[in-house]
Structures are given as structure tokens and as C-alpha cells.
Amino acid sequence: MKKYTFTEKKDTRSGFGAGMQVLGQTNPNVVALCADLVGSLKLEAFIKENPERFFQTGIAEANMIGIAAGLTIGGKIPFATTFANFGTGRVYDQIRQSVAYSNKNVKIACSHAGLTLGEDGATHQILEDLGLMKMLPGMTVINPCDYNQTKAATIAVADHVGPVYLRFGRPVVPIFTPADQEFVIGKAWMVNEGTDVSIFATGHLVWESILAGEILAEKGINAEIINIHTIKPLDEEAVLASVRKTGCAVSAEEHQIAGGLGDSIAQVLIRKHLAPLEYVGVNDSFGESGTPAQLMEKYGLNAANIVEKALKAIARKNS
Amino acid sequence: MEIQELKNVASQVRRDIVRMVHGCQSGHPGGSLGCTDLLVGLFFDQMTLKSDSEGKKIFDMNGTNEDIFFLSNGHISPVFYSVLARSGYFPKEELATFRKLNSRLQGHPTTHEHLDGVRIASGSLGQGLSVAIGAAEAKKLNGDKSLVFVLMGDGEQNEGQVWEAATYAPHHKVDNLIAFIDFNGQQIDGPTDKVMNNRDLGAKYEAFGWKVIKMNGNDMEDVIKVLKEARSLSGQGTPIMVIMKTEMGAGVDFMMGSHKWHGVAPNDEQLAAALAQLPETLGDY
Numbered sequence: 001m002k003k004y005t006f007t008e009k010k011d012t013r014s015g016f017g018a019g020m021q022v023l024g025q026t027n028p029n030v031v032a033l034c035a036d037l038v039g040s041l042k043l044e045a046f047i048k049e050n051p052e053r054f055f056q057t058g059i060a061e062a063n064m065i066g067i068a069a070g071l072t073i074g075g076k077i078p079f080a081t082t083f084a085n086f087g088t089g090r091v092y093d094q095i096r097q098s099v100a101y102s103n104k105n106v107k108i109a110c111s112h113a114g115l116t117l118g119e120d121g122a123t124h125q126i127l128e129d130l131g132l133m134k135m136l137p138g139m140t141v142i143n144p145c146d147y148n149q150t151k152a153a154t155i156a157v158a159d160h161v162g163p164v165y166l167r168f169g170r171p172v173v174p175i176f177t178p179a180d181q182e183f184v185i186g187k188a189w190m191v192n193e194g195t196d197v198s199i200f201a202t203g204h205l206v207w208e209s210i211l212a213g214e215i216l217a218e219k220g221i222n223a224e225i226i227n228i229h230t231i232k233p234l235d236e237e238a239v240l241a242s243v244r245k246t247g248c249a250v251s252a253e254e255h256q257i258a259g260g261l262g263d264s265i266a267q268v269l270i271r272k273h274l275a276p277l278e279y280v281g282v283n284d285s286f287g288e289s290g291t292p293a294q295l296m297e298k299y300g301l302n303a304a305n306i307v308e309k310a311l312k313a314i315a316r317k318n319s
Numbered sequence: 320m321e322i323q324e325l326k327n328v329a330s331q332v333r334r335d336i337v338r339m340v341h342g343c344q345s346g347h348p349g350g351s352l353g354c355t356d357l358l359v360g361l362f363f364d365q366m367t368l369k370s371d372s373e374g375k376k377i378f379d380m381n382g383t384n385e386d387i388f389f390l391s392n393g394h395i396s397p398v399f400y401s402v403l404a405r406s407g408y409f410p411k412e413e414l415a416t417f418r419k420l421n422s423r424l425q426g427h428p429t430t431h432e433h434l435d436g437v438r439i440a441s442g443s444l445g446q447g448l449s450v451a452i453g454a455a456e457a458k459k460l461n462g463d464k465s466l467v468f469v470l471m472g473d474g475e476q477n478e479g480q481v482w483e484a485a486t487y488a489p490h491h492k493v494d495n496l497i498a499f500i501d502f503n504g505q506q507i508d509g510p511t512d513k514v515m516n517n518r519d520l521g522a523k524y525e526a527f528g529w530k531v532i533k534m535n536g537n538d539m540e541d542v543i544k545v546l547k548e549a550r551s552l553s554g555q556g557t558p559i560m561v562i563m564k565t566e567m568g569a570g571v572d573f574m575m576g577s578h579k580w581h582g583v584a585p586n587d588e589q590l591a592a593a594l595a596q597l598p599e600t601l602g603d604y
Contacts, residue, residue: 031460055456055491063449063483070453073438074461075381078453093443094480098450102430102440 001217002192004176004210012168012204013111015147017042019154020079024050029075030158033068035061035082040170041111043081061086065094065106072104077158080106084113084167085126088133099163100136107157108133109166113143114254115282115299116171116204116292125287131259133165134232140164140185141232143253143261145206147175149229152183160185167203169254171292174207186230188238194224197310197317198242198249202228202261205252205280205301212306223310234264240273248276248313252306254296257281276316278309320364325539327600328405329359333570334597335401335414335604341590343418346426349580350472351398353503353536353565357470358398360542361388362406365550367465376407378435386465387454389439391447392472392501393427394582400424403436404604411604445478447471448498452488455496466553470499474506477515482527488558489528496558497549498529501536503567505578521562529560536563537570571596 023030024046032046033055047054055071057064061082068078080087087110088095099106110129117125134141140162144150150168157164177189191206192213201209206227213223224242228235243249249269251262262279269275282299296302320328332355340346362368366386369377379385390399397417404411409423416422423432427442439450451469458465475481488496500520508514517523521531530552534545549559567581568574571593585593 052460057483057487058490060480060483060487062445062480063452063487066446066449066480066484067453067456067487069439070450070455071457073381073387073450073454074383074457074463076457076460094446094449097440097443098446104439 001213001222006174006176008175009172010147010175011170011172012144012147012150013040013170014042015144015150016109016111016154016168017045019151021045021049022155023158024053027077027158029077031055031071031076031078033057033064033078033080035059035064035086037082040083041081061091062094065091066098068106069098069102069104072106078106079109081109083124084110084129085124088129088165089126092132096136100139103138104163105161107164107166109154111168112170113167114169114204115287115295115301116169116254118170118292118295119289121289122286127256127282127287128259129167130231130253130255130261134264138162139232140230142185142230143167143203144229145203145227146173146177148177148179148181149183152181153229156183156185169204173204176207176210186233186235188235189227189229191225191227192223194222194246196222196246197224197314198246199223199225199252199306199310200228200239200249200261200265201225201252202231204254208301208303209252209306211303212310215303215307216310221310221314228261231261231264234268236268239265239268243269243273243275248317250278250280250306250309250313252280254301255281257283276313278313280306280309322539322543325359325363325543328363329355329539330598331601332359332398332401332405334594334599336397337571337585337590337593338603339397339401339414339417340584342415344584345418346397346584347394347582348397348585349505349567349574349578350392350395350501350503352571352574353567353569354395354470354501355398355570356539356542357499357536357563358402360539360546361468362402364543365546366468370407374407376435378408380438382438382454383461384463384465387438387467389441389447389451389454389467389469390428391441391469392444392475393441396424396426396428399428405601408436409434414604444472444475445480448481448484451496451498452484452493455493456491458495466550467496468499469496470501473500473502473504473511473517473520474514476500476517476520485524485527485529492556493558494554494556497553497561498558499561499563501565502562503565505567505581507578507581509578524560528557530557531560531562534561534563536565
């Protein structure tokens with residue numbers, strides 16, 4: 001089992017900001033828009049170095065999405081940024097018509113996704129965004145797991161032609177993926193090979209899955225952990241290869257169970273390889289105020305619950 | 320083009336509109352007829368557009384160094400399609416496929432079917448002004464001096480996103496943008512004054528920081544005069560809004576003066592009565 005350690009923690013949104021700074025220097029077509037949340041999105045460096053390529057829209061997300069769609073018509077690669085709640089659910093129809101159906105090269109890049117937004121509470125804690133975005137034909141949906149992966153994903157999506165939803169978050173989390181990684185859209189990342197159960201995790205739950213793998217190892221269970229950073233298009237081959245080997249699976253995500261990564265995996269397993277699947281996610285509930293750690297524990301989005309679900313999946317496999 | 324020539328084109332476009340809507344027994348003739356003179360004036364006279372030596376239009380999605388038009392009130396697709404075909408973007412025979420299965424001429428305009436001349440999907444209202452602003456901002460970044468035009472409905476002014484965009488454009492000095500409101504005073508459920516009173520749209524846009532001018536949208540001479548004036552006002556630090564007074568159903572007497580023909584197709588008898596009022600000038604499709 002590969003041992004993962006970290007020396008530093010950072011927020012994934014800072015990875016986005018760092019990626020945007022690189023794009024500012026390397027790709028003259030990249031432009032950024034923001035709806036009055038420049039600091040939260042860590043766009044200061046990009047704006048300082050490329051003031052003419054930044055568009056402040058004020059608190060007007062619908063207009064921001066439309067402007068982003070229009071900018072593509074002049075060959076620009078716009079990154080439309082705000083909190084995940086305001087950048088997806090609030091503007092679903094704008095994304096659907098002006099971006100997805102119109103097949104515009106817009107990158108919707110959103111921070112503060114999920115429960116780990118914390119104290120602001122459920123009004124801001126969207127847990128439905130992955131589902132909303134993955135239902136749109138042609139939309140690529142990406143949820144990286146740490147600072148380095150978010151930076152790499154940000155740079156990668158600029159080269160991908162077509163609409164993308166890039167989701168990241170607010171809290172500081174361990175940095176455990178390599179700084180020089182190559183980010184391949186749609187290619188799952190093998191975190192740890194194993195034989196007894198497959199754990200498919202995305203976003204902040206990848207680190208929790210690594211911790212869960214260590215706990216399981218102490219119990220003599222060899223878990224395979226796979227980072228599904230691209231929810232859509234899903235790396236079906238990686239999912240199937242793993243479950244054919246392990247015979248059961250757990251999905252782990254900071255999202256509603258309905259419509260999330262787990263549902264995408266379930267569709268693959270139902271069609272191609274029946275096997276027990278247990279979900280770690282929020283179960284048909286809104287969030288609430290609290291610290292990120294408190295919320296992740298209360299809603300079961302942590303290593304302890306991943307372990308529990310892994311044991312349950314293995315028991316079902318063996319029953 | 321001479322005014323009379325433009326009027327001849329408009330007559331043919333109006334024939335196309337009523338025939339297209341009759342052909343599939345659905346669609347929106349009222350607003351299409353009302354906006355015919357504007358679209359003819361733009362595409363046949365006032366917009367700078369790329370074409371080859373034989374007059375066929377060359378479609379470049381990015382619209383580099385040419386004027387761009389967006390239709391925000393996408394339900395008036397019949398007039399848009401007719402004008403695109405008649406101005407050389409695709410064969411006029413394709414107009415017969417309007418709203419039919421496997422057609423590129425969807426009920427509302429879309430880029431999805433790769434129809435030359437269409438740069439954005441529209442239909443869900445209130446989004447076109449934002450898109451036009453984005454395209455205008457891109458032109459500025461690219462050092463492209465051509466203009467962006469966008470048409471909205473007056474009922475569409477009910478949508479909140481319109482006012483987000485209305486706030487943005489003057490703040491960011493988007494002065495290469497000329498917007499139009501089809502001020503026909505009608506929307507689906509009745510007169511706009513009764514359904515949701517827009518009050519003084521010109522005063523509203525002025526208060527938001529736009530340069531507002533008025534146009535008689537069913538008088539070709541005034542259309543051309545105001546389009547020239549609007550272009551001359553561009554590049555002066557403010558976006559331009561043209562409040563365009565029109566008659567829904569203009570050109571077909573029994574379709575005028577009511578919201579009744581917003582989204583209703585004529586039957587055979589009504590089609591004949593409409594066509595009798597519209598001389599065939601360029602040959603029907």
C-alpha cells in the first residue's frame with residue numbers, strides 16, 4: 001500500500017487562483033469573470049497581471065454566464081467564477097441555453113462547493129451542483145481533490161474545447177498529489193491498488209478515503225482507492241477494471257447521493273458488472289451552519305463512514 | 320440599397336414568414352412581421368458582413384471584423400431564418416423545413432444544428448443582451464472596430480437578467496453595442512401595459528446610462544436613418560438603445576393591433592388573404 005503524507009495544507013480554490021495566474025501568463029485568450037467574489041476565488045494575481053482580461057459583473061450571475069458565452073464568440077476562453085451555488089443552481093437555464101446547448105467554450109469555475117463552506121449554512125452549501133451539471137449534454141464536470149490537482153485541472157480545462165464545470169472548495173486540506181502532475185480530463189487516478197473493495201472518491205473525500213484505507217489495512221482489508229476527479233465523462237474502464245477485481249465498491253463525495261458520482265458509478269455497474277455499491281454522501285438533506293470538520297462528521301463525509309460503508313459492501317459481497 | 324429595394328425584400332420576407340408558419344402550423348408570425356423591416360435594414364444595408372465574390376455569405380462564428388447580430392427574442396425565428404436565407408447564408412428552399420423533424424431551422428434558433436448565421440441559442444428569454452455584451456467585450460479585446468447588434472422584445476423586458484445586463488453595459492462603457500427593443504406593446508397574455516407595465520422604457524435605460532434613441536420600426540426610411548444615426552453614436556463611451564415602435568403583425572392587416580397572432584398559425588384561407596397583401600418580389604421558396 002502506498003503511504004501518503006503531506007507537509008502542507010492549502011485550499012483548493014488557491015490552486016485555482018494559481019492555475020489562473022499561469023494561464024494569464026501562457027494563454028492570451030483566457031479571460032476571467034467574477035460576480036463580486038474576487039478574493040474568495042483567489043483571482044487577485046490574475047487580475048493584477050491582466051487587468052484588461054478581467055470582467056467584474058457585480059452580483060449578477062445570470063448576466064455573467066451570458067457575457068461569458070458571448071466572449072467565446074470572439075475566440076476568448078472565459079472562466080466564469082463565483083460560489084458553486086450561484087454559479088450552477090441559480091443560473092441553470094443560462095448555462096443550459098447560452099452555454100451547453102449553444103456549445104460555447106465557457107469554463108464555469110466555482111468555489112465554496114458543498115458542506116465545507118461551513119458557517120454560512122445551507123443557503124450557500126450547494127450539494128446538487130455535480131448532478132445539475134452532469135445532466136447537461138456535452139458538459140464536462142471536474143472536482144479535483146487538493147491544491148496541486150486543482151491547479152493542474154485549471155490549466156488543463158483551458159486547452160479542452162467545450163463547456164466545463166470545475167468545482168473546488170474553501171477549506172484548507174492536505175496537499176498529497178504531485179505538483180508536476182499531468183491532469184488528463186476523464187482519466188481516473190489510481191491512489192492505491194487493492195483487492196478487497198474499490199473506493200471511488202472525488203474532491204475533499206479523496207483524502208478521507210486515503211485515511212479510511214489505512215484504517216481498513218489495520219483490519220486486514222486491502223482497499224483500492226481511485227480518485228475520480230472527472231465526474232463526466234466518467235472513466236468507465238477504470239471503474240469496471242477495479243470492481244471486476246474487488247467485487248464491491250464505495251462511492252465518496254461531498255454531494256447529494258442522488259445525482260452524484262455514486263449514481264454515475266451505479267449506472268456503469270448496473271449495465272456492465274453487477275456488484276454491491278455503498279454510497280458516502282449527503283442523503284436527501286440540506287446542510288447547516290458549523291465548522292467544516294463538524295459538518296463532515298455530522299453528515300458522515302469522513303474516513304470513519306467510508307470504513308463503515310466499505311465493511312458493509314464487503315459483507316454484501318460475501319453474503 | 321435603395322429604400323424601395325429594401326421594401327421589396329421586406330415584402331418577400333413577410334411572405335416567407337406567413338408561409339413558413341402556415342407550413343408547419345406553428346410558430347410566431349406577429350413579432351416576426353413587426354421586426355421584418357429592422358432585420359432587412361440591418362442585413363441588406365447597414366451591417367458589414369463577409370461574403371464571397373458570388374454574394375454568398377461567409378459565416379465565421381467568431382465574427383471577426385464584421386458586424387454581429389443576436390436575436391434574443393428567439394421565438395421570432397421565422398423572420399431571422401428568412402432574412403438569413405435571403406441574404407445568402409443558406410438556400411431559401413430550406414425555409415420549407417422550418418420546425419419540422421430533422422430540420423436545422425428549429426422552432427427557436429440554435430447553433431446546435433450548425434445553421435450559418437446563428438451564433439447562440441435563444442428562446443428562453445432575457446439572455447441575448449448579456450451574450451451581445453460578451454461579444455462586444457471580445458471585439459474590444461481583439462481591437463475589432465465592428466459593431467454588435469441585439470434585438471429583444473418588450474415583453475422580454477420583464478426578465479430580471481435584462482436589467483443585470485442593462486446595468487453592466489454603461490458601467491463598462493460597452494459602446495460598440497447597439498440594442499433594440501421591439502416595442503409593440505403586446506405579450507402572450509395581452510397588452511404589456513396590462514400584463515406587466517414596463518412604464519417608460521426609454522427613461523429607464525437613460526437612467527441606467529444608455530444613449531436612447533427612437534425608431535419607427537415599420538417605416539423603412541426611418542429604420543435606415545436611425546441605424547445610421549445609431550452607428551454614428553457608437554464609440555462614444557455609452558451603449559446605444561433603440562426603442563423601436565412596431566405593430567405586431569405589420570404588413571398583414573388582420574394580424575395587426577392585437578396579441579392574438581403572437582403564436583398562432585394562419586389556416587389556408589388566412590394564408591391566401593395574407594399573401595394577397597404581400598407582393599412576391601424575389602420568388603417564393
